[in-house]
Amino acid sequence: MARMTRKVAVVLFNLGGPDKPEAVEPFLFNLFIDPAIIRVPQPFRWLIAKLVSKRRAPVAKEIYAALGGGSPIVPLTRDQGQALEAALAGGESEFRSFIAMRYWHPFADEAAAAIKAWGADEIILLPLYPQYSTTTTESSFRDWERAAAKAGLSAPVKTVCCYPLAPGFIAAHVALLRDVIAKAGGTDGIRILFSAHGLPKKVIEAGDPYQAQVEQSCAALAAALGIEGLDWVTCYQSRVGPLEWIGPATDKEIIRAGSEGKSLIVVPIAFVSEHSETLVELDKEYGHLAKESGVPRYFRVPALGTEPHFIEALAGLVRAAQASDTILCPEEAAGHVCTARAGLKMAG
Numbered sequence: 001m002a003r004m005t006r007k008v009a010v011v012l013f014n015l016g017g018p019d020k021p022e023a024v025e026p027f028l029f030n031l032f033i034d035p036a037i038i039r040v041p042q043p044f045r046w047l048i049a050k051l052v053s054k055r056r057a058p059v060a061k062e063i064y065a066a067l068g069g070g071s072p073i074v075p076l077t078r079d080q081g082q083a084l085e086a087a088l089a090g091g092e093s094e095f096r097s098f099i100a101m102r103y104w105h106p107f108a109d110e111a112a113a114a115i116k117a118w119g120a121d122e123i124i125l126l127p128l129y130p131q132y133s134t135t136t137t138e139s140s141f142r143d144w145e146r147a148a149a150k151a152g153l154s155a156p157v158k159t160v161c162c163y164p165l166a167p168g169f170i171a172a173h174v175a176l177l178r179d180v181i182a183k184a185g186g187t188d189g190i191r192i193l194f195s196a197h198g199l200p201k202k203v204i205e206a207g208d209p210y211q212a213q214v215e216q217s218c219a220a221l222a223a224a225l226g227i228e229g230l231d232w233v234t235c236y237q238s239r240v241g242p243l244e245w246i247g248p249a250t251d252k253e254i255i256r257a258g259s260e261g262k263s264l265i266v267v268p269i270a271f272v273s274e275h276s277e278t279l280v281e282l283d284k285e286y287g288h289l290a291k292e293s294g295v296p297r298y299f300r301v302p303a304l305g306t307e308p309h310f311i312e313a314l315a316g317l318v319r320a321a322q323a324s325d326t327i328l329c330p331e332e333a334a335g336h337v338c339t340a341r342a343g344l345k346m347a348g
């Protein structure tokens with residue numbers, strides 16, 4: 001008798017972005033109503049979300065206008081999903097990727113309904129956040145649990161937690177960074193800025209492992225480059241709101257580099273695809289700031305996208321998650337920092 005092919009759904013999680021100007025304000029509202037982002041009880045959170053999304057919408061609309069009115073994050077995530085399906089093809093299982101964005105379409109509800117209709121035998125949760133944060137990965141996982149229950153999904157679930165040091169993830173960054181270093185003619189007079197999305201300080205103080213994992217990624221990448229005396233700094237971008245955020249801030253580092261006559265290569269270390277934070281903030285706003293601040297030369301390394309080492313790393317994580325009990329946390333297994341498993345248990 002012919003063996004049935006096992007259907008494995010791989011759910012790709014990311015933050016999402018508005019697809020048209022009218023979507024900007026509701027996208028922002030969805031973001032600020034998330035208790036993982038604004039940590040105050042209802043009904044105050046609703047009120048804050050309403051006020052802040054209304055106030056931020058004009059600025060955000062300008063940002064997305066520079067990208068033609070919407071974010072490219074969904075089409076670029078589709079490309080990643082297709083590349084991942086190709087990398088996983090050829091074995092006993094049939095893998096299909098589904099996208100669950102946290103704050104705009106396609107939402108987790110849409111992914112869960114599509115997986116139910118497909119009739120998956122197994123579900124792998126794969127965050128497109130290499131470094132775990134309660135504000136991103138954990139928020140997506142909690143939202144997934146709700147959506148999966150609503151859709152009546154009962155297939156076994158395996159979860160990838162974080163992968164800040166996955167060899168293929170680091171190798172992908174090394175390959176892209178080496179290309180830019182070659183274009184710059186070497187690293188003389190150059191400082192590398194590893195720029196990650198920031199977080200409010202109090203989120204880290206409450207035990208979020210994100211900053212520690214970002215710093216692990218940066219140190220591993222700098223070591224893997226193998227360039228003696230390399231000048232590099234980890235810094236944090238995209239601050240919003242009145243709270244104190246972790247630092248140093250990327251814009252302050254650009255001004256400092258200008259005052260020291262240093263050229264810069266900026267690496268987006270916590271984003272795996274291009275979107276407003278890379279194409280507008282890093283390229284346009286910070287490119288302009290670098291010029292104004294006297295930075296002699298300013299380069300930006302592309303986000304990972306479908307870089308082959310990265311896609312292989314994701315495929316390896318999917319296979320390893322299949323073989324794990326329920327949660328795959330390579331960092332915890334290696335004795336590194338990840339409080340995520342405890343957080344996920346609490347969420348369960």
Ligand SMILES: C=CC1=C(C)c2cc3[nH]c(cc4nc(cc5[nH]c(cc1n2)c(C)c5CCC(=O)O)C(CCC(=O)O)=C4C)c(C)c3C=C
Nearest residue numbers: 015016017037060071073133135136197240270275276277
């Ligand atoms: C590592 C990734 C990210 C973390 C951590 C993160 C935390 C975080 N973000 C905000 C506020 C905003 N983020 C916005 C956009 C945005 N953020 C990320 C990633 C992380 N956010 C992505 C991938 C995107 C989408 C960009 C796109 O598709 O274009 C925005 C909207 C844009 C803007 O108005 O600037 C806001 C607002 C907070 C408050 C936060 C942690 C508390």
Ligand SMILES: [Fe+2]
Nearest residue numbers: 015197238277
């Ligand atoms: Fe963000």
Ligand SMILES: [Fe+2]
Nearest residue numbers: 161162329338
């Ligand atoms: Fe983890």
